[in-house]
Amino acid sequence: METPALLVEDLTKTYRPGDRPAVDGLTFTMPMGQTWGLLGGNGAGKSTTIAMLLGLLVPSGGRVVSLGHDMATRRFAALARMNFSSPYIALPHRLTVEENLRVYGHLYGVPDMKRRIAELLEDFALTEFAKRPAGQLSAGQKTRVALAKALINRPALLLLDEPTASLDPDTGDWVRSALERYRAESGAAMLLASHNMAEVERLCSHVLMLKGGKVVDEGSPDDLLHRYGRDDLEEVFLDIARGRARETAA
Amino acid sequence: MTGGPARRIWGLMYRHLALYRRSWPRVLELMYWPVLQMVVWGFITAYLAGVQGSAASVTAGVLLGGVLLWEVTLRSQMGFAISFLEEVWSRNLGHIFVSPLRPWELVAGLASMSVLRTVAAVGPAMGLAFLLYGFGVWTLGPVLVAYVFALMAMGWAVALAVTALILRHGAGAEALAWGVMFGIAPFAAVFYPVAILPGWLQPFALAIPAAHVFEGMRAALLDGTMAWDHLLWAVLLDFVWLAVAAWIFLAQFHQARVRGALLNIGE
Numbered sequence: 001m002e003t004p005a006l007l008v009e010d011l012t013k014t015y016r017p018g019d020r021p022a023v024d025g026l027t028f029t030m031p032m033g034q035t036w037g038l039l040g041g042n043g044a045g046k047s048t049t050i051a052m053l054l055g056l057l058v059p060s061g062g063r064v065v066s067l068g069h070d071m072a073t074r075r076f077a078a079l080a081r082m083n084f085s086s087p088y089i090a091l092p093h094r095l096t097v098e099e100n101l102r103v104y105g106h107l108y109g110v111p112d113m114k115r116r117i118a119e120l121l122e123d124f125a126l127t128e129f130a131k132r133p134a135g136q137l138s139a140g141q142k143t144r145v146a147l148a149k150a151l152i153n154r155p156a157l158l159l160l161d162e163p164t165a166s167l168d169p170d171t172g173d174w175v176r177s178a179l180e181r182y183r184a185e186s187g188a189a190m191l192l193a194s195h196n197m198a199e200v201e202r203l204c205s206h207v208l209m210l211k212g213g214k215v216v217d218e219g220s221p222d223d224l225l226h227r228y229g230r231d232d233l234e235e236v237f238l239d240i241a242r243g244r245a246r247e248t249a250a
Numbered sequence: 251m252t253g254g255p256a257r258r259i260w261g262l263m264y265r266h267l268a269l270y271r272r273s274w275p276r277v278l279e280l281m282y283w284p285v286l287q288m289v290v291w292g293f294i295t296a297y298l299a300g301v302q303g304s305a306a307s308v309t310a311g312v313l314l315g316g317v318l319l320w321e322v323t324l325r326s327q328m329g330f331a332i333s334f335l336e337e338v339w340s341r342n343l344g345h346i347f348v349s350p351l352r353p354w355e356l357v358a359g360l361a362s363m364s365v366l367r368t369v370a371a372v373g374p375a376m377g378l379a380f381l382l383y384g385f386g387v388w389t390l391g392p393v394l395v396a397y398v399f400a401l402m403a404m405g406w407a408v409a410l411a412v413t414a415l416i417l418r419h420g421a422g423a424e425a426l427a428w429g430v431m432f433g434i435a436p437f438a439a440v441f442y443p444v445a446i447l448p449g450w451l452q453p454f455a456l457a458i459p460a461a462h463v464f465e466g467m468r469a470a471l472l473d474g475t476m477a478w479d480h481l482l483w484a485v486l487l488d489f490v491w492l493a494v495a496a497w498i499f500l501a502q503f504h505q506a507r508v509r510g511a512l513l514n515i516g517e
Contacts, residue, residue, distance in 0.1 A: 079350045080253065
């Protein structure tokens with residue numbers, strides 16, 4: 001049986017004793033080669049979940065196994081084959097695009113780094129900006145650089161926190177196409193936290209709906225639409241966020 | 251993948267070297283204070299030597315040696331802590347900590363940057379001391395290497411503790427990166443012997459590695475003797491300081507992972 005990209009068992013995080021858990025008993029198994037979505041309103045526990053999956057945050061309970069490695073004991077073995085992109089974490093803005101990619105090429109031990117960087121610059125239409133400091137780029141260009149950084153090590157597991165936030169529709173579409181292409185070519189798994197329902201419908205084969213740190217529903221976008229009797233995921237999201245019952249399943 | 255600790259450490263160093271390559275004000279700032287200190291103290295000691303004769307010129311050498319070697323400690327500490335702060339300022343720590351870079355490799359990368367920054371900062375001041383005032387710190391002999399290493403190690407220990415405080419309190423603790431060594435200097439016997447301090451302060455001073463280095467430096471320059479006991483104490487105390495600082499750093503790093511602070515260390 002193939003090793004799952006992510007095996008998450010009863011994952012829990014409570015920041016302070018007595019507080020409501022930010023993540024409460026999350027359990028799922030994500031296979032390789034698929035893109036899954038993590039949906040939920042603000043404070044639903046998406047960012048906390050992603051931080052625990054990355055080993056940035058120590059869980060209060062439960063465990064995470066990434067690419068066959070227990071994140072509590074062997075997180076560096078997993079991190080070498082993972083990567084992450086978020087518009088909320090910057091890259092050094094005085095370094096050029098190429099220098100930034102070089103830094104992460106070294107940190108991830110990328111072989112034939114020169115060629116890999118050239119490939120990424122071309123794939124993300126960044127060649128003409130290679131010598132430009134990252135801080136002088138537009139929001140869309142910065143997002144492309146962040147994604148190029150996230151793919152520098154050809155990750156088997158890619159975690160994305162709102163990868164198209166604040167992008168115009170054209171650039172957003174361009175980024176989504178790049179992600180689809182990467183998954184198809186590499187067979188990698190992707191977990192995507194997003195507020196953009198159209199993006200989730202397009203990219204994800206399975207969606208975890210979070211509310212109050214718990215998975216309140218899950219399934220493929222089609223399953224969820226059918227189950228809630230809705231035409232798009234945004235309406236399903238609102239049903240769940242506002243506590244409305246499923247129309248067909250209830 | 252063709253990665254390993256050395257390549258990851260180099261990756262972190264490259265990030266900082268690329269920054270300096272493009273920013274001459276940063277390079278200038280590295281040299282500015284050590285050179286300024288050397289010029290001011292050089293003229294003071296030249297004045298004292300001129301007024302009081304040849305006996306004072308030996309003392310002048312001790313003062314200049316103190317200035318130069320204290321700069322080694324200071325620049326070593328700042329080189330480490332400010333390189334870490336560069337990651338905080340650029341909000342890049344999240345990316346660093348989700349890479350395979352181990353905490354000890356982060357420390358090794360910052361320490362390596364501290365060595366380069368210290369050489370770039372203190373080297374010109376040492377050259378200037380010789381050109382302007384005829385004082386060569388290398389007259390201490392080969393033991394100078396041991397003294398420099400002992401002082402740099404103390405700087406790393408203090409910087410590790412400061413870095414731990416930044417992990418705990420965010421950039422609010424950054425003022426310590428600039429000022430903490432100035433608080434230690436009066437007790438480190440840089441310009442005067444430990445014996446000058448009040449009796450109750452002397453045990454505290456003798457727990458500072460730098461105090462032993464400067465006692466040893468004075469013995470070499472004033473009496474021409476090699477104070478092996480002070481060198482040994484300096485090295486032993488460095489190990490203790492580094493071990494305590496590493497424990498504090500690792501404890502705070504773990505706590506930052508528990509609190510979720512690694513993604514958003516800032517103000």
